[in-house]
Amino acid sequence: MPIYEYVCSDCNLKFELLRPLSEASQGASCPRCHNNAKRVFSTFSSFTKDESGLTTRIAGSNPCSSCSAFTCNTCNL
Numbered sequence: 001m002p003i004y005e006y007v008c009s010d011c012n013l014k015f016e017l018l019r020p021l022s023e024a025s026q027g028a029s030c031p032r033c034h035n036n037a038k039r040v041f042s043t044f045s046s047f048t049k050d051e052s053g054l055t056t057r058i059a060g061s062n063p064c065s066s067c068s069a070f071t072c073n074t075c076n077l
């Protein structure tokens with residue numbers, strides 16, 4: 001089973017869960033406070049190549065790029 005990362009929207013605890021793919025998009029229960037946790041895509045980023053061959057980040061693929069935390073409340077990632 002693949003591992004998915006989740007972050008608790010209440011206490012900001014980040015944790016990993018082994019789940020079947022069919023349940024990956026469902027919310028998880030925080031192991032600390034048992035509130036709802038949301039799945040995070042910590043290592044995912046999108047790139048595209050333009051005609052000049054330069055690799056540029058797709059605009060908007062990572063709205064949290066200026067933020068170092070997965071638990072940023074501003075960008076809600």
Ligand SMILES: [Zn+2]
Nearest residue numbers: 008011030033
């Ligand atoms: Zn929590």
